[in-house]
Amino acid sequence: MPELPEVEVTRRRIAPAMVGRTVRSVRTTANSYFFVTPPGRLRARLAGRRLAGLTRSGKYLLAHTEDGSRLLLHLGMTGQLFSSDATSPRLLSATARAALEPDAQLDFRPDRHTHLRLAFDDGGPEVYLRDVRKFGKVQWLAPGEPCERLDRLGTDALEVTGSHLFEASRGRKVAVKSFLLDQSVVAGTGNIYADEALFHAGVRPTRAAGRVPRRSYEAIADATKRVMLRSIETGGSSISDYVAPDGSDGGYQDERRVYARTGSPCRACGTAIRRKVIGQRSAHYCPACQR
DNA sequence: ACCGCACCCTGAGCGC
């Protein structure tokens, strides 16, 4: 599931394949709620544009055109933004994978989940946006057009501070885990990094956000930034579908302490990691290290 | 204002 580190790694690695190139043609799948901007209009707006930059806000990517228009992309749960040169078993379904010879590298062919295909006028590699569950979003923003999704976002997780979290949490009764997932408080944190940051800060995810002391929020803010920067360094977490734009896996899944490690021994103290549903999401924590 | 929950979607994995 792409969170800030995966989106940032995607941004850095796909940028060379987008920025400075002119879109020649756009192909999309049929209209669905995945397309905030209907696909017909999207194709018309995008064709012929030269892309001038690629930025990130929280978990959103923004491709900027020379005239100030923006293409807003969200990868949702299963979104993959990659070059047509990429090969990875993660770009195939399990049945397609099973049909592969052990060491075969099957080139990716756009399938029914490939919702956006950008071809460029230099005839080079295309850029694909694939999203099996369609929890992602694509939206066209005209120059100056306001965007509620972006305006709602709080402090970017890479810049979050303990005082910001402390002040925003006063009076809040939700579990601190749910509080950290609120994108209007911190933008970019998702289920994996919220669990990991709480582990490193030694805070139990079930605690009411409003009752977590300032010093713990300092630790949570530090841990959030440290964990995310390290994940970016290692190429993100390839836990289910995430794959970098060149098809390579990330490495941070090997460094995680609690996420999806239910029943395994805590790497710090050996106690079995527990899983508990908080706010309709799985939370993972060490009952001994996190109080 | 805040909180809990349903909903959007598809594939994997499981029990029968």
Next chain:
DNA sequence: TGCGCTCAGGGTGCGG
């Protein structure tokens, strides 16, 4: 073999 069920979850919107 195959069916039906459950689970995974980011973000939005609604009712209490």
